Amino acid sequence: MDHHLEQQAAESEKKAVKLLGMWASPYVLQVRWALAMKGVEYEYVEEDLRSKSAQLLAYNPVHKKVPVLVYHGRPIAESQVILEFIDDAWNHRGDPILPRDPYRRAMARFWARFKQDKLSPPIWRWFTTEGEEQEAAYEAAVEQLLVLEKELAVSGKPFFGGEKVGFVDLSLSPLAYVIPIYEEIVTGGGGGGVKMVTEEKMPSLAAWMGRFLSSPAVRGHLPPLEKLRPRCQAMREAFLVSARAKVEQQQQQ
Amino acid sequence: MEGVVVLLNCFVSPFGNRVRIALKFKGVAYEEKAENLAAKSPLLLSSNPVHAKVPVLIVDGKPVCESLVILEFIDDGFSAAGAPPLLPADPYARAHARFWASYVDTKLNEAGMRVWRSPKGATAAVEAARKDTVAALKTLEAELGGKPYFGGDALGYVDVALVPFAPWFLTYERFGGFTVAAECPALAAWADRCVRENTCVAESLPEAEHVFQFVCGMRKAFGLD
Numbered sequence: 001m002d003h004h005l006e007q008q009a010a011e012s013e014k015k016a017v018k019l020l021g022m023w024a025s026p027y028v029l030q031v032r033w034a035l036a037m038k039g040v041e042y043e044y045v046e047e048d049l050r051s052k053s054a055q056l057l058a059y060n061p062v063h064k065k066v067p068v069l070v071y072h073g074r075p076i077a078e079s080q081v082i083l084e085f086i087d088d089a090w091n092h093r094g095d096p097i098l099p100r101d102p103y104r105r106a107m108a109r110f111w112a113r114f115k116q117d118k119l120s121p122p123i124w125r126w127f128t129t130e131g132e133e134q135e136a137a138y139e140a141a142v143e144q145l146l147v148l149e150k151e152l153a154v155s156g157k158p159f160f161g162g163e164k165v166g167f168v169d170l171s172l173s174p175l176a177y178v179i180p181i182y183e184e185i186v187t188g189g190g191g192g193g194v195k196m197v198t199e200e201k202m203p204s205l206a207a208w209m210g211r212f213l214s215s216p217a218v219r220g221h222l223p224p225l226e227k228l229r230p231r232c233q234a235m236r237e238a239f240l241v242s243a244r245a246k247v248e249q250q251q252q253q
Numbered sequence: 254m255e256g257v258v259v260l261l262n263c264f265v266s267p268f269g270n271r272v273r274i275a276l277k278f279k280g281v282a283y284e285e286k287a288e289n290l291a292a293k294s295p296l297l298l299s300s301n302p303v304h305a306k307v308p309v310l311i312v313d314g315k316p317v318c319e320s321l322v323i324l325e326f327i328d329d330g331f332s333a334a335g336a337p338p339l340l341p342a343d344p345y346a347r348a349h350a351r352f353w354a355s356y357v358d359t360k361l362n363e364a365g366m367r368v369w370r371s372p373k374g375a376t377a378a379v380e381a382a383r384k385d386t387v388a389a390l391k392t393l394e395a396e397l398g399g400k401p402y403f404g405g406d407a408l409g410y411v412d413v414a415l416v417p418f419a420p421w422f423l424t425y426e427r428f429g430g431f432t433v434a435a436e437c438p439a440l441a442a443w444a445d446r447c448v449r450e451n452t453c454v455a456e457s458l459p460e461a462e463h464v465f466q467f468v469c470g471m472r473k474a475f476g477l478d
Contacts, residue, residue, distance in 0.1 A: 062356065062392065076348045078355055088344035102329035103315060109322040114303060147303065 010041045017042035018070040020056055022049055023224055024231055026174035027079035028067040034083050034097060034170055036217040038090040080112060083170060098167045111151070111160065112171035119144045119175070126196070127182045127232075128239035134186075138196070145202060148172070152204040158211055165215050169208075176209040177223045178232075185233050256313025258283035261297050263290055265467045267362070267417035268320035269308035270457050274413050275327045277453035279336040291474070321354055324413060339410045353396055353403065354414035361389040365421060368429040369468050372477045383429035387436050394440040401446060408451050416454055419444035423461035424468050 019035070019042050021028035035042055047056050047066050059068045059075035069076045069085065076085050087097040098105050122144065125137035152160060160168035175197075183195050199206045212218060260276065260283050262269035276283050288297055288307050300316035301309045310317045310326070317326050328339045340347050367382035393415065397403055403411035422433045422444070434441040447454045472478050 071345060074345055076345070076352070078352055081348050081351045081355065084351060085344055085348040088347055102326055103312075103317070105329060106317045106322050106326040109325065110317070110319055113319055113322070118303065 014041040014043055016072050018045060019043070020045045020047050020053075020059065020066050020068040020070070022047050022066050024228060025066055026178065026223075029221070029223055030079055030170045030173055031067045031069060031082050031086070032221050033165075033173065033217045034086045036220050037097065037165065038086060038094045040086070040090060040093075080171065083167060087167070095164055096166075097161075097170070099161075108161070108167045111148075111168045114144075114147075115172050115175070119148070123175075123179070123182070123196070127186065127236060129243065130240060138194070141196060142201075145197060145205065149202040149205045152208060159208065159215075165212065165217060169212055169215075173212060173218075176212045177225065178228075179209075181225065181229055181232050185229070185236055259311040260285045261288050261294075261300070261307050261309040261311070262286070263288050263307050264459050265420075265464050266307055267421060268306075270417035270459075271320045271413055272308045272310055272323050272327070273457035274417070274453050275324050275339060277456060278339070278408070278413070278451075279327060279331045281327070281331055321351075321358070321414065324354075324410065328410070337407070339404075339413060341404075341409070350404070350410040353393075353411045356389075356393070357411075357415050357418070361386065361393065361415075361418060364389055365418070365425050368425050369472070370477065371428075379429060383425075383431055386425055386429060387431060390433060390437045390440055394437040397439060397443055402443070408447065408454070412447060416444060416447045417458060419447070420458050420461045420464045424465045427465060428468075 017035075017040055019028070019031060021032070021044060023046060032044075045053075045055070047053060049066070052064060056066065056068065057064055059070060060066075060077040063077060065077065067077075067079055067082060069082045071085075071089065076082050083097060098108055119141065122137045122140035126134055126141050129137060155162075157163060159165050160172065179196055187194055197206050197209065213222070258276070258281055260269070260272055262273065262285055264270075264287065273285070286294070286296070288294060290307070293305055296311075297307065297309060298305055300311055301318045304318060306318070308318075308320055308323060310323045312330070317323050324339060340350055364382055364385035368379060368386055371378045371382065400406075402408055403415070422441075426432050433444075448458065449455075
């Protein structure tokens, strides 16, 4: 295709594909990385979730959340659904996001859910609590991370998707950059604090984190760590303040 | 796809019964093993070590867990036999179907559980659960619209994801104090249609009264009454 036609194709694709997102959302980032893997041009719209646009409410009336991918005017919501859509709609382009083999596809979908169901809740609890509750959450999170560690170690591959980034890597991606931020904040930024993923205990996972963040699709759109740190810090403080206030209230009753 | 197919299930499980329907829909021969969830078999524990839940589909010794993952696996793996697909071919239509199947899990099941699982006397919790359950049912009814099935003219992925909850409606109604027929007549009609027009559904679902008895037994066992 000559350069002029290529440009035209890219511009018309950009008009056909729109992504409603929010800079801090790991779910939005996953979608951006998937679109980058397929070389898809798109228009990005930043949403203010405290004041949701009429467009967002119209495109996702059921959940009113981002990300929403709009394809030729038709909306798709829920990040996992969007990732599968990107793989389906652009399956003639780039590398497959999901494996082709039905059993391996099923395993990929299973591990993606594992993160949502088993991993995210204790990690979130660890980040938003203190004392005994936090310790219990830490143990629960480490237990689940070790399951992932074993899975990756046994495969002997650089990524959960095999030789290249795939669906599971994308689904697990928040771990790659959020955990280090949480670790810093929870230990007050000082050195020698409590780490969740160490090279000692989880060598495969620790290596995967760095490898994932340097992969081609991610390199082009890194997570905004500088902006995320203060935001995460503020979130932890808000949760702790609220929890302490509840305890005080209960003690006074 | 070759190999022996085994389904680990519990007869009231809406998740397990999704898989039953899909296997029958595709004409796949399978063996079903009933699990007692209070005393899980070694096979269940070894094939689903992460969650220890039903359903588990074991094909040629390899386990697949999570009902919607299993549905897609069945659709991917058994369509070569010329059986109709559960998911449409068009990428957008597939995304649409996956969205609504996910909605059933996150919104309907979650609220429905709170209706029958609340301890005796927890009226505020049950009332909140009833509202959420009815809201989820109405949203699903709106999505069905005037179509005979969520899949259009014939049973599809979303129908298979939702219809195993129909035997649970009676349980929601008795604990929540409402009727699905009154709140969502089109959805109630759809549930009847699914059973009437599809043997794979009729043969896969338990009696609503049996589900209710099962839940009553569970409530006693957990000291909720």
